[in-house]
Amino acid sequence: MVECLRHSIGPDPFFGLEALLTLYLITDMHMMVSRPEQWVKPMAAAGANQYTFHLEATTNPGNLIKEIRESGMKVGLAIKPGTTVEELAPWAGQIDMALVMTVEPGFGGQKFMEDMMPKVSWLRSQFPSLDIEVDGGVGPDSIHRCAEAGANMIVSGSAVVSSDDPRSVIALLKNVVIEAIQKRSLDR
Ligand SMILES: O=C(CO)[C@H](O)[C@H](O)COP(=O)(O)O
Numbered sequence: 001m002v003e004c005l006r007h008s009i010g011p012d013p014f015f016g017l018e019a020l021l022t023l024y025l026i027t028d029m030h031m032m033v034s035r036p037e038q039w040v041k042p043m044a045a046a047g048a049n050q051y052t053f054h055l056e057a058t059t060n061p062g063n064l065i066k067e068i069r070e071s072g073m074k075v076g077l078a079i080k081p082g083t084t085v086e087e088l089a090p091w092a093g094q095i096d097m098a099l100v101m102t103v104e105p106g107f108g109g110q111k112f113m114e115d116m117m118p119k120v121s122w123l124r125s126q127f128p129s130l131d132i133e134v135d136g137g138v139g140p141d142s143i144h145r146c147a148e149a150g151a152n153m154i155v156s157g158s159a160v161v162s163s164d165d166p167r168s169v170i171a172l173l174k175n176v177v178i179e180a181i182q183k184r185s186l187d188r
Pocket residue numbers: 003005032103104105106107108109110135136137138155156157158159
């Protein structure tokens with residue numbers, strides 16, 4: 001996953017992105033930008049596989065979903081902590097991944113917002129096969145809550161890079177999520 005965050009609106013491209021994307025086989029672009037419409041074609045041309053935009057950043061989510069699909073990418077839809085899951089729900093049947101932010105977009109190292117977990121649980125109960133991602137403050141202390149709530153995709157920055165043993169942190173995060181997925185499928 002590649003995160004793109006811009007604080008100002010301007011004509012400058014994401015310099016060097018194409019070279020970066022060729023290094024990865026699967027890339028999900030998390031576009032924490034205003035006017036996400038303007039980057040759909042450039043990201044598709046650069047080789048992105050999935051384009052995740054913020055519901056708060058567009059006035060026409062339906063049209064943007066269509067544009068992303070027509071550009072040959074999968075669709076991710078993200079919501080900030082202040083946005084309700086009911087606002088995302090009407091689009092859930094048309095997207096590949098819902099991203100529930102557990103910090104305010106901006107920078108890594110923030111505290112995990114546990115009170116976002118009901119959004120994840122609700123989405124999982126309503127959309128059993130939807131990819132649900134959690135992003136922000138996720139690490140060994142919070143991963144169990146995310147996995148139990150139903151997240152099957154995790155973004156973790158600080159917890160991994162600040163560890164003396166990043167490999168074991170990644171393995172732990174992965175195992176907790178896989179175990180929760182297996183448990184859910186047995187319970188069904
Ligand atoms: O996208 C973010 C903020 O904009 C995330 O919080 C970040 O990328 C993940 O880092 P961390 O695990 O340190 O919260």
